[in-house]
Amino acid sequence: MRSIAIACEKGGVGKTTIAVGLACGLADRGSRVLLVDTDHQAAATRWLGREHLPGLTRAFSGQLPLERLIQPSCARGVSLVPASTSLVTLERTLDGDPHALFHLRDAVDELDRDAFDYLIFDTPPSLGIVVNSVLCAVQEVIVPVEARPMGLAGLRRILATAGRIQRRYHPGLSEPRIVISRANHTAVSKTVEAQVRKQYGARVFPTAIAERIAVARASGMNRPASVHDAGGPVARNFQQFAAEVDRIEVLPPIGRGAKRPRPTVRGATAPTPQP
Ligand SMILES: Nc1ncnc2c1ncn2[C@@H]1O[C@H](COP(=O)(O)OP(=O)(O)O)[C@@H](O)[C@H]1O
Numbered sequence: 001m002r003s004i005a006i007a008c009e010k011g012g013v014g015k016t017t018i019a020v021g022l023a024c025g026l027a028d029r030g031s032r033v034l035l036v037d038t039d040h041q042a043a044a045t046r047w048l049g050r051e052h053l054p055g056l057t058r059a060f061s062g063q064l065p066l067e068r069l070i071q072p073s074c075a076r077g078v079s080l081v082p083a084s085t086s087l088v089t090l091e092r093t094l095d096g097d098p099h100a101l102f103h104l105r106d107a108v109d110e111l112d113r114d115a116f117d118y119l120i121f122d123t124p125p126s127l128g129i130v131v132n133s134v135l136c137a138v139q140e141v142i143v144p145v146e147a148r149p150m151g152l153a154g155l156r157r158i159l160a161t162a163g164r165i166q167r168r169y170h171p172g173l174s175e176p177r178i179v180i181s182r183a184n185h186t187a188v189s190k191t192v193e194a195q196v197r198k199q200y201g202a203r204v205f206p207t208a209i210a211e212r213i214a215v216a217r218a219s220g221m222n223r224p225a226s227v228h229d230a231g232g233p234v235a236r237n238f239q240q241f242a243a244e245v246d247r248i249e250v251l252p253p254i255g256r257g258a259k260r261p262r263p264t265v266r267g268a269t270a271p272t273p274q275p
């Protein structure tokens with residue numbers, strides 16, 4: 001089972017669109033996918049036809065196995081762990097817990113590794129305890145970069161955060177990969193895309209996610225874009241991206257960091273790495 005976080009501190013860059021689109025694209029290729037919605041705003045949960053539930057917060061605090069939270073979704077081949085609105089107060093809930101960052105990782109380790117081919121995490125637009133716990137729990141990270149002038153701003157911060165998590169807590173975390181999001185035919189979009197490809201080279205997926213009205217329309221109707229547009233260009237775009245994700249070799253861990261998988265802090269919340 002490969003585990004992938006779709007992460008970027010910036011909101012509105014296409015994280016949820018890509019998390020759901022990738023899940024559907026991989027499922028179209030025959031993979032069994034579990035999408036975990038860790039954004040308290042629950043957009044992925046709604047698009048996949050479910051309601052938010054309280055359970056995921058308890059998985060983040062070590063009180064409930066993820067397996068108990070798995071539900072079917074409206075997309076064939078995609079199962080869902082719905083978001084919990086109380087994730088927004090997780091930081092306070094886990095105050096003083098020395099293992100705060102690692103409960104989710106334990107919950108992922110306890111999943112039946114043969115039940116799914118892919119575990120995909122949609123994440124909130126922040127760099128707080130939810131995202132840090134997810135980064136401690138996955139092997140891979142994909143960062144959407146919007147093909148817009150400020151697109152690169154969010155990228156540097158999530159790369160720095162992933163680097164810190166890898167050095168301090170998770171030596172096995174791979175070098176994040178990048179996907180261009182909301183690409184269109186404007187000069188600005190093309191310039192930003194070219195700049196990202198020049199700067200990050202092979203870490204950028206060849207397929208960019210195109211900006212299409214059908215994607216916006218599907219989210220307005222609370223439906224996965226690939227399901228709404230089944231057989232159309234949006235679904236094909238995500239299938240092509242999913243094929244690249246399926247094919248890639250997982251990049252080796254970021255640099256060479258201290259091998260310290262668990263914090264030794266006692267009686268205090270494991271520090272959330274600051275950007
Ligand atoms: N490729 C795209 N084409 C058109 N609209 C898009 C595309 N990607 C995202 N959007 C729209 O932008 C908004 C924010 O996208 P979303 O995936 O929710 O971003 P995030 O999860 O990073 O906050 C949504 O309303 C979505 O419909």
Ligand SMILES: [Mg+2]
Nearest residue numbers: 015016039043
């Ligand atoms: Mg989102």
